[in-house]
Amino acid sequence: xxxxxxxxxxxxxxxxxxxxxxxxxxxxxxxxxxxxxxxxxxxxxxxxxxxxxxxxxxxxxxxxxxxxxxxxxxxxxxxxxxxxxxxxxxxxxxxxxxxxxxxxxxxxxxxxxxxxxxxxxxxxxxxxxxxxxxxxxxxxxxxxxxxxxxxxxxxxxxxxxxxxxxxxxxxxxxxxxxxxxxxxxxxxxxxxxxxxxxxxxxxxxxxxxxxxxxxxxxxxxxxxxxxxxxxxxxxxxxxxxxxxxxxxxxxxxxxxxxxxxxxxxxxxxxxxxxxxxxxxxxxxxxxxxxxxxxxxxxxx
Numbered sequence: 001x002x003x004x005x006x007x008x009x010x011x012x013x014x015x016x017x018x019x020x021x022x023x024x025x026x027x028x029x030x031x032x033x034x035x036x037x038x039x040x041x042x043x044x045x046x047x048x049x050x051x052x053x054x055x056x057x058x059x060x061x062x063x064x065x066x067x068x069x070x071x072x073x074x075x076x077x078x079x080x081x082x083x084x085x086x087x088x089x090x091x092x093x094x095x096x097x098x099x100x101x102x103x104x105x106x107x108x109x110x111x112x113x114x115x116x117x118x119x120x121x122x123x124x125x126x127x128x129x130x131x132x133x134x135x136x137x138x139x140x141x142x143x144x145x146x147x148x149x150x151x152x153x154x155x156x157x158x159x160x161x162x163x164x165x166x167x168x169x170x171x172x173x174x175x176x177x178x179x180x181x182x183x184x185x186x187x188x189x190x191x192x193x194x195x196x197x198x199x200x201x202x203x204x205x206x207x208x209x210x211x212x213x214x215x216x217x218x219x220x221x222x223x224x225x226x227x228x229x230x231x232x233x234x235x236x237x238x239x240x241x242x243x244x245x246x247x248x249x250x251x252x253x254x255x256x257x258x259x260x261x262x263x264x265x266x267x268x269x270x271x272x273x274x275x276x277x278x279x280x281x282x283x284x285x286x287x288x289x290x291x292x293x294x295x296x297x298x299x300x
Contacts, residue, residue: 065092065251066241069208076211082251083215091115092251093225093240094212096130096204098166098263098280099233100240101222102249103130112180112221118247119223128168128200129181130220132213134160137201140219141171145268155268158286164203164210166280170267173197181221198269208255224262233260 065085067078085092091104091114102118104111106129119127131137144156159169173182182197201219204210213220225234227243234240237254244252264281267274267290275283276290283289 064241064245064249067251067253069253069255071256073207076207079208079211079253080215082253083212085251086212086216086220090250091118092249092253093237093244094209094253095206095237095255095258096202096209096263097164097206098204098261099235099258100225100237101130102225102244103220103222105216106181106219106221107178109178109180112178114248115221115223118244118249127181127221127223128202129177130209130213130222131201131203132210132216132219134163134203136219137169137171137203139174140177141174141199141201144169144171155273155286158284159268162281162284164205166205166261166263168200168202168263168265170198170200170265170269170276172269173199200265202263206255208253212253233258233262235260 065081067082069075069078082092082094086103086105089105089108089111091102091111093100093102095101102115104115106112112127115127129140131140137143144154144159146154146156177197177199182199225240225244226232227234234243235258237252237257241252241254259280261280262277264275264279264283265277266287267276273287274290275287278289
């Protein structure tokens with residue numbers, strides 16, 4: 001990873017995943033219920049406070065909102081106060097179909113700067129957006145590349161079955177995407193903008209995440225949750241709470257322990273769909289690996 005303030009292309013920010021654990025559970029479709037604010041206040045576990053020494057984001061006496069989701073999937077109503085917090089500019093942790101992510105409103109500049117400071121704890125200046133629908137993707141990017149006279153296929157036709165799913169697609173950003181969503185560097189210090197406006201987009205196949213996204217007016221900007229000063233994902237939401245409560249996050253949605261399987265990242269800004277990080281999503285026949293020469297993308 002680059003140092004603070006270093007300008008990196010979007011694809012340079014990724015590394016290959018390591019351990020492979022079990023896949024996260026798939027929840028059944030939820031039933032609607034009356035909105036009731038259910039909040040659990042976190043109790044500190046002394047066995048899990050290894051990374052709580054440095055408190056960069058001190059808060060007053062407010063308690064972090066901790067929402068524990070039921071395995072049945074019948075309690076989506078618990079997420080309503082989380083949604084309201086996000087609309088008010090809160091920064092917090094939610095599950096996806098891969099690992100947990102720190103998220104905030106992509107149109108709130110103050111929230112984005114807070115999120116970038118959290119990302120700087122583990123030396124990552126990469127953020128991407130979580131979208132509820134394909135129309136969101138087309139609003140904030142230039143869309144998926146179309147076919148050409150050289151026989152290259154229409155990428156959207158092969159990408160569509162992957163959405164929603166465990167893939168991050170790198171696309172060219174549109175003018176609708178806030179400039180803050182492309183910046184690199186914490187706290188706005190020594191910040192540079194990448195030469196090309198690229199952004200990673202995701203549509204997670206996770207009903208908790210999708211419930212939140214559906215209730216918002218725009219996508220969320222996010223970064224994966226890792227241990228401070230380490231390139232390792234935090235998979236247990238209880239551990240996440242012990243670490244990041246001390247750093248001032250506003251809420252955590254606990255949907256169980258995740259596996260160490262990040263999304264598969266595919267760069268669609270070049271000549272061919274290039275896998276620059278192989279994760280949970282398998283490499284499909286129309287993709288090529290980074291550094292792999294190809295005479296062309298298969299037509300079928």
